Amino acid sequence: MPFNEELSDDLSENEKILTKIFHNCGDFIVRPIQINGKPKMLMFYLEGLLDTKNLEIVLLKPLLFHGLPEGLGKITSLKQIIEQNLIPGSSFKTVSKLEELIEGVLKGELGIIVEGERNALLADFKGMEQRNVEEPATEATIRGPRDGFTETLRVNTSLIRRRIRSTRLKLEPMTIGELSRTDVAIAYIDGIAPESLLKEVRSRLSKIEIDGILDSEYLEEFIEDVPYTPFPQIQNTERPDIVTANLLEGKVAILVDNTPFVLIVPMTFWSGLQAVEDYYERFWYTSFIRFVRYVLFNTAMYLPSIYVALTTYHPKLIPTTLLISVAAAREGVPFPAIIEALIMEFVFEGLREAGIRLPKAVGSAVSIVGALVIGQAAVQAGIVSAPMVIVVATTGIASFAIPRYNLGTALRLVRFPMLILAGIFGLYGICIGFIALTIHLVNLRSFGVPYFTPVAPQIPSDLKDVLIRAPRWANKYGPFFTFGRNKQRVDSGQMPSPERGGTDQ
Template sequence: MFKYGKRQVKQKIKKKTVLPSEVQTENLCSNLSINEQILKNLFQNCSDFTIRPIQINGEPKILLFYLEGLTDTKTLDILLLNPLMFQGLPNGLNKGGTLGQFIEHQLLAATPVKTISELGKLVDEILKGNLGVLVEGEAKALIASLQGSEKRSVEEPSSEVSIRGPRDGFTESLRTNTALLRKRIRSTRLKLESMSIGELSQTDVAIAYIEGLATEALLDEVRTRLSRIQIDGILESAYIEEFIEDAPYSPFPQIQNTERPDIVIANLLEGKVAILVDNTPFALIVPMTFWNGLQAVEDYYERFIYTSFIRFIRYFLFNITMFLPSIYVALVTFHPKLIPTTLLISIAAARDGVPFPTIIEALLMELVFEGLREAGIRLPKAVGSAVSIVGALVVGQAAVQAGIVSSTTVIIVATTGIASFSIPRYNLGTALRLVRFPMLILAGMFGLYGIVIGFIVLIIHLVNLRSFGVPYFNPVAPQIPGDLKDVLLRSPRWSNRYGPIFTLGWKKQRTPSGQKPTSQKGGRE
């Protein structure tokens, strides 16, 4: 009985229809019925695959095939079906050309059309949503670009909200995203190289750069890393990010992602390269530095005085996010003499009756805060923010009244959490949340010495980190004085004469000198 069952399994495997490797090089036949049968066998059990034969003089002469939902059937009816079925063929067709030439040059003249003769390429074009046309007696197929799948309209990205600036964002359509870039850079120097990644998904990927700004070394490195990817399917740009980053075990992001086309264009003008992936609104930008993660989009749309002040506050909150819980634990546990007497008395009174050490208190409240933040993200928007805010208030107040944690610890953890929301890039903020826990443990074990040790190790890691060969801490380490104008503060745009050297590799003038605004004498005499 076992042998019989095994024999049945073998028979089922033999009956299963798969796409053979020789199909990729097999040529089409001039017989329409044979081509139809081959396509039906290849797309067996594919309910969305549609074949529409068109009869001329009572015999099938034309074969249309496409995938429902990916092809614009309304345009198909207007361009092909209505003229062929109701108007018929023109007189003297054989004298002026073949039926295939008539369809290509007259009926499909308004759409991009190409001719292919290999069966494998024909199948690939159908899977992309294009329309295939086969004509009796011709061993070639016409491929018309009639892609018409449902897609989301262009909207403001919710993950990167800006007070001032453009309100459009990328969508899941690659061609829509490339059009948003073309809208901003109307030059032939904006290049968009295309390739496909994924054995099954065949996901379209576009490499965007500005010719003459992006160095050949960077472009070759991007092409090499992308061509090395071997995977069955690409569902999002994060799949590609994990394959091409320099240090996969580092918590810090080495590739910038964004939904905003204006951010992509701003980075392309600095000599960087963008990677756009179909079916996702998130584009990748390489290389990335540590300082890119602390720069918001409105930093370049507001006046430089406001931006410099806000950026200074952002760096201050960044230090609070990294070190405030650790410094609190170190001072209370090992160095109470460094705390002012009045403040020390208040902290001691708040900790009266708390059964846990300060380090356990801080770790416990940090974990609770992270849990509430994660719950607020995963819950529906209508209740997510309410649950996270109310949960933090209720849990914190209840924990203080029960004597489990002190009120000072709750204030420290809450302040740290609020400060972490000021980080513009979510992935950099997540990295800081991860680093905060080792810093807490070091502070609980060695006090301020542990914080210093952790800070030194962190700086060494960041200085040695690379993003596509570019130092992660550039232009601070190694120091490039000309590029420091856009790190801690933002200098006026008219004073930034040259682009960043670390990506351009040379001094490229972007703004000629002599454009500083000056007061004009005027008025009535």
């Protein structure tokens, strides 16, 4: 029987069809029920997805001991039971098609069929195990909210609702995945998010055809603008406050069931360098830390390449005293600087990966001790020089200052081509790599928004939250690249001063 056909009014026939569909499903439970000698009811669900204790208390005991409730008159159908609210429960709905019934059961709902009726009832008694709301491990903060998303979609949407208590917050449901039937929600604020952006998000998501969705990254690969680039074009986060802040700026969030990572579009290069503390600390400190972060970004990108280029092709650019020290340290090293740098970079990446894969109790210790022991042993053995160990260690520390992990991984990948260019062409190779990388980034787009916005193209009003963070009372308007206009967010005249709001003594 095709799934899109109507239900039969014959209870036994419906039971045979459902048993056949869920054949060899060990967690499928069917419970025929006789009530006061009246026609049977058929209850069925998937074990483990249902709160059976609540089901027995709320539904089974009243029906088995008291029969069908009489209500305001004679009860003749399930629809009448629902209309008169005669069965307690959080959510009930009637369905007439087999496909709707099966989909509800697979989502953890209780299915009920009564003899002689073509309509079935879906009752919400979901009781799946779920993780508690905890602080995100990947985005810890010194100051700010401590709650993070979980693997349950409705918990995640409620965390956003707690922060935006407005009917303008919209959550559009979708289902993606032929077999997984994963619930997806598109979150945005009506009147703030551009309609063109919403239309593009809906279009890209609706075109995805895949058997299953296990994480939001599955969607990310399908909807990004340019797949052949190491740089992320879609931001992901575990923090509800970051999602809320981006929604208020006119962006769109994509929430996926069974994963705590929420996607935010569009994304710019500069948002990948912004940390959550940037908006919870005073703007003076935040602006200074951003400057430090940009310096560390360039250090992680170019320091090994510059060292290789200077020691190999341009030693005259190094101060004499430093050059003598470097030459003395490199005496006896059998490899050229480029090979030495590649070996150390690969070893460092291996130690970092080992630290991630090992249990937390020993992972950090192994990575730190391993780096110290291997580095010291390599220098004493004359395989690598001490300056190269210092350069690689400094580069690694600088790369850890990147707030977004996916942007940090892109930085680690790009560093190797830069090293090779420096080893072949010297400083000219670094210049070639820098120009090629800049052209690539400027031409990237995220859902139609240039990746380097608001620097290229330059939008002066949006530069207040790029290299520095202006105080909130000075950031009067929302981002131009999402709003498409200077929409005011903060009223004028709120700059603090001794006179403003003062009282006479």
